[in-house]
């Protein structure tokens with residue numbers, strides 16, 4: 001009993017020692033908080049810079065210049081066969097009809113004058129006209145005021161990227177065209193509007209006609225395939241590994257590999273897809289089906305890991321309760337553990353999907369980078385996806401493509417933010433207390 | 435195991451070679467013979483033989499870590515969920531060995547229900563909590579019958595009057611004592627023969643405890659009940675027989691009156707007089 005006093009420190013001494021250390025402790029705490037604030041500040045600054053740069057370039061990308069013309073829709077010219085068939089409309093001279101309206105508005109005459117005026121309007125104008133006629137044949141043989149996109153060089157000029165002062169031989173728009181554009185502007189026929197081409201158009205070599213619709217549909221189809229494959233598989237794997245798998249060498253190996261898989265660069269999955277699906281199974285390139293499968297392989301580890309964490313977070317008392325009334329292991333899982341783990345599983349899945357949505361490299365490997373004008377109608381139609389579209393546009397030098405690239409990035413970002421927000425909402429909504 | 439400080443506490447007393455008192459009863463519902471339980475290499479139960487009498491309440495008492503819960507969980511094979519747990523010996527329900535490989539644990543656990551130390555209602559409605567067992571076992575043949583089962587179970591658990599107006603609100607929204615009674619209702623809803631209770635009142639205040647004790651007394655006319663408790667008074671109040679465990683051994687078993695008034699073994703005596711434990 002003699003050494004009982006050895007480790008005992010009297011309350012007074014203890015209090016004085018605590019007080020002595022207190023100042024140091026406080027300043028340490030302050031310093032630590034300061035570091036934290038600085039770190040957050042830097043991160044926020046980067047974020048703001050990023051957003052400002054994307055928004056400042058991207059928002060103008062959502063708009064482009066249009067010209068409004070009084071078009072006389074001469075049926076004999078537009079619909080030579082007179083049956084309003086697509087073939088007949090294509091045989092007709094929509095181009096001539098538009099040009100005529102354009103010459104009238106600009107007052108262009110002579111061979112070179114007409115040539116210059118013709119360059120003002122987008123090549124997509126004829127298609128616009130044909131669609132309008134198909135939609136409402138009653139406009140034939142009347143005069144309609146119609147709006148067409150201007151050529152992308154004209155758009156750049158109107159935005160001020162091409163300067164009037166530049167010597168004529170150095171700019172892509174000659175003096176004649178500038179004259180005509182001025183005429184149109186004076187008449188108030190030029191307008192700066194929301195770009196319907198961007199949202200509803202597909203891949204195009206003409207910057208003013210290029211849009212993200214095809215890529216967006218491609219992205220949705222690819223993600224759908226990815227989700228359908230990876231979610232049930234990921235959840236089933238997680239449930240099996242957590243609850244049923246015996247703990248032995250084999251399952252340990254599987255576990256290690258799943259964790260490693262999460263760290264494999266995504267392009268490797270693309271090579272895998274290329275080698276197996278296209279190389280061995282001989283499936284066509286560029287289709288959302290293969291893209292989805294490849295992305296599913298990539299997302300699986302994310303889903304499995306987060307699902308396992310979610311399952312592990314379900315309190316064992318719930319399992320005991322279910323087993324205690326005689327539920328089988330399967331019932332315990334399906335009735336109690338999985339529903340309780342679902343918010344975590346869904347969060348992981350959505351985050352995995354968001355990753356997949358932004359993925360480019362593996363899709364380049366399986367050829368989803370092809371120039372495809374048609375909007376994919378099913379998972380086996382060739383298509384591309386949003387990030388790949390952005391990647392392709394970023395390669396073009398035209399000013400308009402630069403703007404549209406930024407606009408497309410904004411759309412992609414919006415989807416990513418939407419998905420992450422959905423993950424948060426689901427987590428908050430479904431989360432239950434026990 | 436914290437055997438060091440425990441053996442230090444009662445250096446004078448030694449574990450008996452054989453259980454003191456009569457381990458047998460006239461009408462056993464469950465019988466345990468020479469049961470050993472190991473967690474990995476560590477032995478948690480050492481050669482326990484014990485009968486559990488029909489429509490009797492038997493309480494397990496003993497110092498912390500002596501294996502009461504372990505032994506209790508053997509009685510409905512809840513220990514199966516622990517990978518490292520290994521059991522030898524024989525435990526029988528109505529003469530049938532429950533560790534027979536041919537036995538399915540699902541009906542076994544329906545016959546031997548369990549109430550846990552911490553109330554653990556499912557995060558579902560009060561109704562669904564009670565209806566869960568009957569549903570998965572297909573006990574109710576119609577919706578009306580299910581409603582009746584739920585009502586009578588809650589009634590017998592003494593909870594009906596408190597919850598009848600909010601059957602469809604979450605069971606987790608009840609107070610601790612109500613939750614525990616809900617868990618009891620859930621256990622009796624499948625009409626078990628034996629109910630195992632592991633310290634059912636340890637998280638409850640005296641009033642809730644009294645309610646549960648009353649409930650146990652009532653249930654004992656229909657059910658065989660095994661209760662683990664740290665409260666000597668509780669054991670004395672609710673049980674007809676008492677078993678005293680120490681360091682994995684069943685030291686002494688006997689009628690509750692006799693155990694508390696006239697314990698045969700010195701360790702039992704030390705424990706109930708509060709000299710250790």
Ligand SMILES: Nc1ncnc2c1ncn2[C@@H]1O[C@H](COP(=O)(O)OP(=O)(O)OP(=O)(O)O)[C@@H](O)[C@H]1O
Nearest residue numbers: 435436473478497498499500501502503504505516
């Ligand atoms: N899952 C487990 N894994 C390993 N050892 C365990 C496990 N559960 C219990 N044990 C050990 O078995 C012994 C008996 O534990 P048990 O839980 O049965 O004690 P108890 O009598 O119920 O104690 P208490 O009164 O504190 O609840 C203890 O030494 C404990 O450490």
Ligand SMILES: [Mg+2]
Nearest residue numbers: 502503504632
């Ligand atoms: Mg215990």
